[in-house]
Amino acid sequence: MPKNNYKPRYDDTRIGYFTTQTNHMTTLDRVNYRDFINRWNLIKKDPSKNLSEPVKPIVWWIENTTPYELRDIIKEGVESWNMAFEKAGFKNAIIVKIQPDTATWEAGDIRYNVLRWTSSPNPPWGGYGPSFVNPKTGEILGADIMLEWSYITRRVYEDDLFNDFNENTLNQYCNAGKYQQIETSLGIDYIKAYDLGSEMEKELIKQSLYRLVLHEVGHTLGLNHNFKGSTLLSTEELNNKDIVNKRGVCNSVMEYPAINITKDIKNQGLFFDIKPGIYDNWAIEFGYSQFNNEEQEKIGLKKILSRSTEKNLAFANDALDMRSPGKGTDPNAMIYDLSSNPMEHSLQRINMINNILRELKEKYTKNNDTYQELYRAYRTLVYSYFNALEIVSRQIGGVHIDLSHTNQNSKVKPFESVSLENQQKAMDIISKYGFSNKVILQDDIFPFLQSQRRGFSVSEDPTIHQRILTYQNRLLNHLLHPKVLLRITNSQLYGNEYLLPNYMIDLRNSIFKEDFNSNISTVRQNLQITYIKRLIKIIDDKSKYDNISQSTAHYNLLWIKNNINTNTGNLSSRQHKDYILFLINSINNI
Template sequence: MYRLLLSFVIFAAAMIGGCESRTAPAGVANDSAAQADEADKKDEAEEKKTIAEVTENSDRVDGLFTLFRDREDGTVYMAVQPDQLNQEYIYFAHTTNGVVEGGHFRGAYIGNSVFSLKRHYKRLEFVGENTSFYFDPDSPLSRAADANISPAVLAVQEIVAEDEKTGEVLIKLDDVLLKEKLQQVKPTPDPDAKPKDGFTLGTLSESRNKIVAVDNYPKNTALTAEYVYENPAPVVRGEEDITDSRAVSIRVQHTFIAMPDNDYQPRLDDYRVGYFASRVTDLTTRSNTPYRDLIARWHLVKKNPDADVSDPVEPITWWIENTTPIEYRDLIRDAALAWNSAFEKAGFSNAVAVEIQPDDADWDAGDIRYNVLRWTSSPNPPFGGYGPSFINPRTGQIIGADVMLEYSFLTNRLRRQRVLQEISGQQPQAIGHGQHAFCSLGNGMQLSNLFGMQALDAYGAGTELQQQLIHDSMHYLILHEIGHALGLNHNMKATQLLDEPFDALQVAENGLSGSVMDYPALNVAPPDEEQTLFYSTSPGPYDDWVIEYGYSPAVDDADEERERLAEILARSVEPQHAFGNDADDMRNPGKAIDPRVNIYDMSSDGIGYAVKRLEQLDEVLAGLPERHTESWQALHDGFLIMMAEYARSSAVVSRYIGGVYVDRTPPGQVSGSAPFTPVSYADQQRAMRALETHLFGPDALAGSPELFTHLQQRRRGFDFWDKTEDPKLHEWQLAAQKGVLDHLLHPNVLKRITDSRLYGNQYELAAFMDDLTDAVFAADARSDVNSVRQNLQLEYINRLAAMVTGDKKSSYDYPSQSMALYQLDQVRRLLRGKTDGNDETMAHTQHILFVIDTALDTRGA
C-alpha cells in the first residue's frame, strides 16, 4: 500500500510539472493579446478604406455604373449609388468571338433578362427577376404576387468600400463575370453523349479568364470577358478553327442597361401573327388561355401624330459595317430600305434608315448603341445570315439588333457533312442558345443557289440570269434577317400564295410568296417555263399586314384600341395572310402535321411544284459531266448538291401523306374550314405515286458510269488517311430514301393516319401500307432487282420487322404494328415463289425471307 501511494504521488508531481512546463510566462501572453488587438484594428482600418483609397491605383470609367480598373493587376471594381439599389435593369449577353463546335459564334445573342442589385448587410446581390407572370393590380391576389415564384440570386459580392456620406458602395466585379454567374457560357452537355461523339468544351479555367474590355455609356455598362476552357487530354480535338483544344477561348460581352424611360406601350401577341414574344401568364384571370405575351417591336413614334403617314421621331437606323465588301453595300442598303413600304401601310414613312460605318469610326460594331449589318467570313460558318434582337423583357420593346452575314453564302465552299445531312433528310438544329430564334436560311439558300447555277448552266442561260440569281438571293436574305430584327419570326406557310410561280403577271402583282420570312424553294424555271423572280425582292402581303398589327400607332382609348387590333386580326382568313411558324413546320421526319407549313416548297400546289423540280433534277444531272471538266471536285460537289435537292423535294411530297391541314381561325370568325382537315385522298395518292416514280422506283436517282467514275474529291495532304475516297453512291442514294421512310413510317404519322379516319381521312392505313409496299417491291417482284433497290427493300423490311418485334415500350400503336406484321407476311408470300432472277437477286430474295421469317418466328407466327 505504501509503495502504491508513493507511486501515485510521484506520478501526480510529474503531471503537475508537465502542466507547468506548458504555461507561457505572463509577459508573453500579454504580447500575444496585444498583437491580436493590433491585427483586429488593422483589419478594421482596411475595412474602413474609402472608395478613393481602394481605387487610387485605378482608371475611372464613367457611365451607367461607374467602373474602376486597377492599372497593375486589371481588377475591375463597380460603384453602385444608393438610388441604383432595388431598381430593375436589363441584362444582355452576346458572344463577341467563339467557336461553333463550342456552341458560340460572333454575334450570337445568348442572354436577355431583368436583374436588380440588392444589399444584404455587407454584401451586394445580383438578383434575376421573374418576368413570366402578370397580376392585375386591382385584384387582391396581387398582394401575393411573389408567392411560390423564386427570384434567382445569381451572384453575391462583398462590399469592399463604402462612402458613409453618400451611401455609394464598391464591389469587385471580376468574380461576377469570370465564373459564369450571370450567364451560362458553356452549353449543357448531352448526358447520353460519349466522349468520342464530338468536341466539347473543357472545364472553365481557374486562372486564365480575364476581362478584356470595359466600355461605359450613360445608359449602359458593357464588359467583355474571355473564358478559357481547359482539357489537358481531349478525346476529340475539333476542327481547324480550334487552335488547340486543350485551351479554347470564348469571348462574351455582358451589358447592364438602364430600363427605358419612355411612353412605350406593350402590345399583346396573337397566334395569328408571327412575332417573337415575351411569355407572360396572367395569374388573376379565369380564362382558359391566360396569355399576356408581349410582342417584340421597336418604339416608333410619329413626328406628326395627326398625319396619316409621318416620319418617326427616331427611325430604326442600320449601319453597314465597314467590313462589308464594297460591291454589295448598295444591294444591302436597298434591301433594308425595302421594308419601308410595309411601314408606310402602318402609318410611318422612312421608318428604316441605313448608314455606312466610316473606316475611321471610333465605335465598334459590338457597341449596342448601334444596330449593325455585320459581315464575317468564318472557317465553320453556322449560318449565311442571322438577325437577332434584344428586348426589354418587361415590355417587349426592342432595344437593339444586329444582322450577321456570312461571306460563305456567296461562295462555292461546301461543308460536306452539312450536305450529307441534307441528303439524309435531317435539317440543322440550333446550337448553343436560342432554339426558337435559330435561322438556317442562309446555309439552305447557299445549296439552293449552287443547284440554281447548275440548272442555269444546263439550260444555257447567260450571265445576266446568273447575276439575277445572286442579286435576288442576297436581297431576300437581307429582307429576311432584318425581318427578324424587326421582331418577326418565321412564316413557313407563306410560299402557298401563288398558283403559278412562273406566271410573270402573278409574280409582278404579288411577289413569289406571302412573306419574306419563309424558307422558299429556289424558283428556277424549267426550260419550258418563263423565268420570273428567283426569290421575292420585297415584303409580301403578309409582311405588310403583320407590320400593321405590330407597328401601327395605338389610339388612346383602351377599348377602342382592342377593337382596332381585332379588326386587323380578323383579316387573318385572307389567303395572303396565311401563317405558320417553326413549331408548325414539317421540316424533320414526324414533326408537325400540316404539309403546307414547310421549308423549301413553293406554290399552292406543293406536290406539283416538287415533282417539277424532281424532273428538272433528272435533266440537270444528265449533263453534269460535260459541264465540269475543269475540276473533278466541282463535279463531285455538283452531284451531292443534286442529291440534296432530290431529298428536299421528296421530303416536301412525303409530308402530304397522313397530313392534316390546320386552320387557327377562332370561333365566330368565318374561314370556311374546320380547325383540322385531312389532306384529300387524291392528293395523298398523288404524293405516293410521285415518290414511287422519283424516289423508290427502279429508275429513280439514276446516273451514268461516266458520271460516277469522275466523282473524285481533290486530295489535300493526308485527309484520306482514315477513309476511302471512292464515291459512296449506294450510301448516298439510300440516305435520301431513308430520310423519306423516316417520315412515312414514323409513329406520329402512322397514328395520325388512323386517328384522322375518325374526322375525314379516306386514305386508310391499310391502303397506305399496301401502296408503300408496292412502291418498294412491285416493279421488280418477278425480275432482277438492281443494287439500289436491294438496299431500299431490305431497309423497308428491317423497319417493318423492328415495328413487329419491338419491346413493350414501342412508340407504335397496335394498328401500326398489326399492319407491319401483315405487310411482312404479304412480302413473304410474294417472294416465296420467286425463281426468276440472277444470282444477286436470288441471294437478295433469300435475305429478305430470312429477315421476315426471323421476325415472324420471334412473334410466334
Template sequence: MKYWIRKLVICIFLLYNWLLGTNYAAANQLANNDVPPFHAITAMENIASADNIFSDSRREDLRRFREIVKATEKLEGLFTLYRSHEDGRTYWEIKPEQLNRNYLATVTLESGLGESGIYSGLPLTDFLFYFRRVNNNLHFVVRNVKFRTEEGEPEQRSLTRSFSDSVLYALPIDTIDPWSKNILINLDDLLMQDFPGLTPILKYSLQADYRLEPSKSYFGDINSFPENLEIDSIYGFYSPEGANLVTLPDSRALSLKVHYSFSQLPENNGYIPRIADDRVGYFITAFQDFSHNHSHDPFVRYINRWHLEPSDPNAPLSPPKKPIVFWIENAVPLEYRDAIRAGVLMWNQAFAKAGFQNAIEVQQMPDDADWHPADVRYNTIRWFNSLDAGFAKGPTRVNPFTGEILDADIIVDANMVRSIQQEYRAYAESGNSKSKLDGCDVAGFQRDSELCYGREATNQAAIGALALSLLPDTTPTSAAMQEYVQQYLRSLIAHEVGHTLGLRHNFHGSTMLAPQELNNTEITHSKGLAGSVMDYLPVNIAPQGVEQGDYFPGVIGPYDEWAIEYGYKINPEATTDAILPEAEKSFLEKIALASPQPELSYATDEDIWDINPLANLWDMSSDVLIYSQWQMDNARVMWERLDQRYLAPGESYSNLRALFNRVLGYYFRNATLVSQYIGGQSFRRVHAGDETSWAFVPVSLEKQRQALAKLQEYVFAEDAFNFSPQLLNQLAPSRWQHWGNPIPNDRLDYPLHDRILQFQSRVLRSLLNSDRLSRLQDIELKTQPGKALSIPELFETLQQGIWTEVFTPAEPKPISSLRRSLQREYLNILLEMMLRNTNTSEDGRTLAWYELRQLQTAIDNRLKDLGENIDISTLAHLQVTSDRITKALGIRD
C-alpha cells in the same frame, strides 16, 4: 448681402473640388440656391476642417478617393469611370441615385475563332440589372421580370419574397466619397472574370476545358456617353490539351473580345406596349400578372416592336418622329452594299400601309467612324468571316418590361455569298469554246428561331447558281450572275430585318402563289413571290420550258404588310387617356380578323412537325406536289448535263463530285416535301368566329394518293436513278489534305448504293414511323368514311411498288442491286414492327405481320414460276427474304 455670401461660398467650394479633381453634390446644392446662407457658411467651415469632422475611416476614404481621381483619366457619361493608363486599373463610380435603378446590359462576342460556333458578332446575352449596396459590398443583381402585379395591389408585398432576383456578384467597395456618397468599385472585380459565361460555351462548342487567365486579359476601348457605357474586354483562355481547331496557330491558347453595353432603360417615353395575338407572328415579352387572378390565362404577352410615333398624327401618311436607322458596317464589301440597302428598305412598303413614310433609313458607317458597331446606340448590319459558319442572324435587344425594341445588330457570314461566287468562277473557268462544265445545322451559342439561313440556305443559293449554269445549257454572263447574287442577298437581308422588326418565321408564306404563277414577274414584282419573306424560301427555279422569273423575292409579301400593320399602325381612336395596352384590344382585333385570308396564312417554328405539308422549310407554291416534281425533273436534267460535259484540261474531278452531291441532296429534299402529304393536315391559328372555323383540315385522299405515286416514281422505282458509267467514274474525291480541308475517312470511290439507300431509307422510314401511322388512324375519325388514306392502303401501296418484280409478274429479269437494297430495307422495317423493336401501335404490328405473309406467298409463287430462268443474285435475294420471313413468323407464332 445674402447673394454675395452664397456666391463666395460657391467659389471656395468649387475651388476645393477642383483641387480634388471632382464635383460634389453639395456644390450643386449651393449653385442651385438650395442651401440657405447660414448653411452655406457652415458648409464652408466644414470644408476648411474636413480632416477634423471625419472619422479615421472616413478620412482614409477621402484620401483614397483623392488619389484615384488625381491619377486617372475621368470618363463622364451615364456612369463616370476613372481609368489609369499607368497600371491599367479602371474604377466605376456609382452615385447614390443610381442604386436600385434598372439598367440594361447587352453582351456581344466582338471577336471569335471563325469555327465551331465561336463567331464574331454573335450576341451572348442581355438582361436587366441594378446595383444594391449591402454593407461593404456592392451587389450586381439581375432583375426578375417574369412576375408582376399592379401598383397598390396587396400581392405586391408577397412577390419579392415569393420569387428571387439573381445576385451575380458581390463586389468589394473600393472606397466611398464622404461628401457625395459616390461608390467606387474596381472594374476588374466585375468584368475581369468570366462575366459572360464563356467557359461553358467553349467547353460545349470546342469539347475542351479552357480557363480564363487574368494575366492575359485586359480592357480595350472604354467610352461613357450620356445614356450608355461601352466597354471592350479582351479575355485570354488556356487549355493544356487544346482543342481540335484549325484556325488557331496553337489551340492551347486563344483570345476573345467581348463588348459590353450598359445603358439607361427608357422610362416614361410615351411608349405603349401592344398586346400580342397568336394569329400574327411576333416575338413576345411575356410575364405572369398576379393582379388578374380571375383571368383564364395568367400571362400577359406584349409584342416586341420599335417605338414609332408619327410626326403628324392627323396625316394618313407621316414620317416618324424618330425613324429606325440601320448602319451598314464599313467591313461589308463594296459590291454588296447596294443589295443590303435594298433589302432593308423593302420594309418601307409595309410601313407605308401602316401610316409611316420612310420609317426605315439606311446609312453607311464611315471608314473613320469613331463609334463601335456593337454600341447600343447603333443598329448595324455586320459582316464576319469563318471557316464553317454559313449563316445570318438578326437579334434584337428589348425592354423586358414593355417589349420595346431598343437595338438590333444583324450579322452575315461571308460564306453565304462566297460559295455562290466560287461556284460561278469555277464553272466559267473550267470550260472551253466547245463545251463547258461547272467546276464547281450550324453550331452556335443559341439554337433557336433567330438563327436563320444556315447551311441549307447556302446550298439553295448554290443550287440556283448551278441551275443558272446548266439548265439553259449556256454559261451565264457575269452580269446575270451578279444579278442573281444581288437578288439572293437582298432577300436574305430582308428576312433578317424582319426579325429585327419583331417578326417571327412564317413557314406558311411560301404557299401564296400557284405553281404556274411563280415565274410570272407581273405578279411577283407587285404581289410578291411569297406571302412572307419570313419563310425559309428556296431558290425559285423555273421548270423545263418555262421562262425563268425571279429567283428570290424582290418585294415583301401581303402577310408581311399585314403583320407590320398589326404591330405599328397607330390607333386613330386613341386618346391621351387611353394609355393602357388593353385599350387597343378592339382596334387590334379588327386587324387580326383578316387572318383566315389564304395569303395571310401563318405557321412558325413550333408548327412544323411533319404534319402540315404547306408549312415547311424550303418549299414553294400552293401545290408542293407539282413544285417538287418540277424540281426533281430539273435535277435530272442537271445530271444529264453534267454527264454530257467534260472538264477542262487540268480541272479536278473533285469539282464534279461536289456538284453531283449537291444535286442529289436537292433531289431528295424535294422528295421529302412530297412525303409530308401522307397523313398530313393543314393547321391554322384561327379563333372561334373566324371565317375558317376548323383549325385542322386533313389532306384529301386524292392528294395523298398522288403523293404516294410521285414517291414511287421518283424515289422507289427501278428507273428512278440512272447514271452513266462515264459520269460515275468521274466522281473523284478531293486529294488536298491540310487544315480546313481534311480528306474524309471513307471510300475513295463514290459510294452510290450507300448514298441512294440512305436517302430512300429516310423517306421510307418516315412514311412508316409510329407518329405518322397514329395520325392516319386519327384522321379516319376526322373525315367521312372512305375519304381518308387508311394504314392498310399505305402498306399495300408501298409493298406493291417496292416489290413490283414479285407482285407484277413479267418477263424474267434480274432485280437490280439498287432495288434489292431498297427491298431489304422495307423488309427490315416490317420485321422491326412485327418483332416489337419499334413503338408501333398494335394495328401497325398486325398489318406488318399481314404484309409479310403476303410477301412470302408472292415470293414463293414467283420462285416457282421462274424456275432456273433467273440470275443467282436475284434468286439468293428472294430465297433469303422468304427464309427471314419464315423464321420471324415462327418466332412470332
C-alpha cells in the same frame, strides 16, 4: 431598362411575332396568357397624319468591313422594309448608314444596330439576325445581323447534303442562310446547264443576298417565320414572269422557299423576293400601327386581324412546320417548297433536275482543272431531287391547320385531312421517282465524281448506293414515323379516307412489286432490306408504335414471307430474297 411610355402589344395566334411570354396571375380565366410581341418603340412625330416619320427611327449601320460592291445591295434590302412600315403609318421608319472607317466605336457595341460582315473558316451560318428586348414589355432594344462571305461564294458543306441534317427546330433558331445557299447553288447549276450567261448568274446572287437581308431584318423587327408563305401563287402563276414580278414569289420573306425556276427559260421572273410580301405588310401593320387610345387600338387591331382568313395571308411558324419527319401536320407548312400545289411544283423540279443531269459532265468539265465542281453540283442536284420528294411525302397523313378564331366564322375547319386523291398521288410520285429503278442514276457521271485532293485528304469512291439509300431512308423516316402512322388512324375520325391498312399495302408495293419475281437491282435490294428491318422494329414489343400500326406491319411481313419466291431472278436476287426470309423468320412467333 429604358424609362419611356412604351406600351406593350399583346400577341395573337394568327400572326407571327417573337414574344415575351407572361401570365396573368390573378385572372379566373383558364387560359391566362399575356404574351407581348417583340417590337421597336416607334412613335409618330405627327400623330394627326396618316403617314409620319417616327420620332426616333430604327437606325442600322453597315459594318465598314463589308465589301464595297455589296453595300448598296444590303442597304436597299434593309430599306425595302420601309414599304411595309408605310402600311402602319410610318415614313422612313428605317435608316441605313455606313460605319465610318474613323469610327471610335466597335461593331459589337450594343448601342448600335450593326449589319456585321465576316469571313469565317468554318462559318456556322450564311446569315443570322438576333435581337434583345426588355423582358418586362417586349420592347426591342437592339439588334445585330451577321452576314457571311461564304453565303456569296456558296461554299455549301457537301457532307451536310449527304448526311442527315441536325434539324434544330427551336422556335428562335434560323437556318435561312444555309437553306438559301443550297437553293442558290441549284440556281447556278440551272444557269450553267442552259448557258444563260454570267449576267443572269450575277442577278441571281444579287436577289439571293437581297432576300437574305430582308429575312434577317424581318427577325430583328420582331417577325418569326412564316412557312406557308410559299403557297401564294400556283405553279402556273410561278411560271409567268409578269405575275411573279408584280406579286412576288411568296407572301412573306420570312419563309424558307425553293428558288423560283420556271419551266420555260424565256419566262423566268424573280428567283427570290426582293421586297416584303403581302403578309409582311399585314404583320407590320398589326405590330406597329399607332392608335390614339385603347378603344381605337382594340377596334383597329380587330379589323386588321379579321383579314387572317384571306388566302394571301396564310401563316404558320416553326411550331407547325413539317421540316423534320413526324414534326407538324400541315403539308403547306414546309420548307424548300413552293406553289399552292407543292406536289405539282416538286414534279416540275424533279424533271428539271433530270434534264440538268444529262448535260452536267460536259458543262462542269469544260473549264475546270479538277472534278470538284462536277462533284459539288452532282451532290446539290441529288439533294434537291430527293428534297422535292420529301415535300411530296408530307401529303401522306397530312392534316391542314386553320388558325382563324371562332368569331371569324371561317368555313374552314381547324383540322382538315389531306384528300384521298392527293395522298394516293403522293404515294405514286414517291414510288415512281424515289423507290423504283427509275430513281436518279447517271452512270456516265459516276466515274468522274472525284473530289479535289487537298493535303492528305483522299478522294474516295463516290458511294452511290449509300447516298441513294440515305435519301430513301429520309423518306422512310417520315412515311413510317410512329406519329404519322398514328395520325393516319386518328384522322379517320375527322375525314381521312386513306386508311392505314391500304396505305401500308401501297407502300409495300412501291418497294417490292416492281421486281418481286425478277432480277432486283442492288439499289432496290438496299431499299427492301431497310424496309423489312423497319417493319421488324415496328412490331417489337418495346417499340413506340401504336397497336394498329403494329398489326399492319405484321400483316405486310407475313405477306412478303408467304409470297416471295426465292427461286426467281439472278444469283444476287436469290441471295437477297433468302436474306429477307431469314430476317422475317428470325422474329419469334411469325
